[in-house]
Amino acid sequence: MLVTRQKVLRRFWYPVIPSDRLTDTPQPFTLLATPLVLFRDASGIACALIDRCCHRTARLSVGWLDGGNIVCPYHGWTYSGDGHCVRIPQRPDGDPGKGIAVQAFRCQERYGVVWVALEEPLRDIPALPEHDDPGYRRVFEFYETWAAPGLRIMENSFDNAHFAFVHKASFGIVEEPEPVPPRLEPDPAGFVMYADVPVKNPDIQKANLGIASERTIRHYAKTWWMPFSRKMKVTYPNGLVHIIMTLTAPIDDRRSQVIQFLLRSDREEDAPAANLVAFDRQVTHEDMTILEACDFDVPLALNRELHMPTDQPGLEMRRLLAKLLAEHGETEIHSPPPSYGGGGP
Ligand code: FES
Ligand SMILES: [Fe+2]
Structure with missing residues (x-):
């Protein structure tokens, strides 16, 4: 199973970084081949955005934080934790107008860990x-x-x-x-x-x-x-x-x-x-x-x-994952079948 090719796997919470490692600088993380930038907003809430500025695709994780917003290092466009552009320095008063945003993802902290779900989660993080x-x-x-x-x-x-x-x-x-x-x-x-x-x-x-x-x-x-x-x-x-x-x-x-x-x-x-x-x-x-x-x-x-x-x-994991794929209309995608021999117990 190629995990990046099975869409339903985007619908789970994944543990991306220990909470105490997400402090006052943006952190990059790649989840299911999706580049993310993680940071804390002004309230200290963990946020996850796509790690690409919508102007010229610069990686936001190379930028910096300003009052809980993330600043693109290329031309300074600035985004809040929900992905909305809140400042374009080249415009009068920096006003970006409405409707400019980068993709934001669900993000929460539990058990001292920051978790991200790329799409609507099928289930909650289990109890501990x-x-x-x-x-x-x-x-x-x-x-x-x-x-x-x-x-x-x-x-x-x-x-x-x-x-x-x-x-x-x-x-x-x-x-x-x-x-x-x-x-x-x-x-x-x-x-x-x-x-x-x-x-x-x-x-x-x-x-x-x-x-x-x-x-x-x-x-x-x-x-x-x-x-x-x-x-x-x-x-x-x-x-x-x-x-x-x-x-x-x-x-x-x-x-x-x-x-x-x-x-x-x-x-x-x-x-x-x-x-x-x-x-x-x-x-x-x-x-x-x-x-x-x-x-x-x-x-x-x-x-x-x-x-x-x-x-x-x-085998039970494989069975349950195959069932999950089937329930969501997916078939398993894998690399070409290798041959490691036959027979066996
Ligand atoms: S590429 Fe981000 S502001 Fe230009
Ligand atoms: Fe072991």
Whole structure:
């Protein structure tokens, strides 16, 4: 599926930038191959406009802010957060008259993140009650670009079969490659996957988790936030809850912008945030490396890749996305079919 070619994917909220990175300068962002400029208006409200001036197409993100409006760097035409031109300096009194505007997009902040929808959203941003629960602390982890599409990132997040390979240097148990079967339940956001997975407990994790044994069990409740984000709630045998939010936005067909933060049920003095980030850096880098080594075009049609039983969550994502396309009169658009061999289990 080429995400930039499937129109219905423009009708979701996507996480584009952590709130605290959107301050007093305009920020560019490319969402589904659409160039955006993000900035805060005079009230501090996050705004998203097309990153093209309607005079001579200069990128507004190269300009600057003036009283909460964005000024084009070429000739100074100035736009408010709703896209209307409010000043043309070359005209008497700078009055632009009526009707001059650039395209504006829906933009809102939630969970410390700025979200943008390019067209009328089909659904709201899913609920995350732990974010406002004082029993949890928030730890920011990463804001970075991966050369991988969101669907590969999502499938990987719900794949119990890769731990012994991709994560052999961190938490995977190499001697036990047989994966734990996932159990799926419907959820308004997409679905929830449950699995109780034994993992290796390296020294840094012994300290992070307050668990001294060489191995432990992760009780996973992972929620797929259709299309390209997920909530991974891990409960450990000692009651500790570790939630990894991995929120991704499709830049284009090949790349995703990833925002990751944690919600933890313990305190900084129990496990310093720097140590939590250090371990997750290792794990996340392991995933990123393999995902960037896969074909960027994830087929929704099930006959173009081979599958095994623990691929069920990824197959369910493909099924639900194919259903979404069908409901909106679209067919899957993809690159020419490759051939990676036949047969299989
Ligand atoms: S290109 Fe923006 S003001 Fe001329
Ligand atoms: Fe992984």
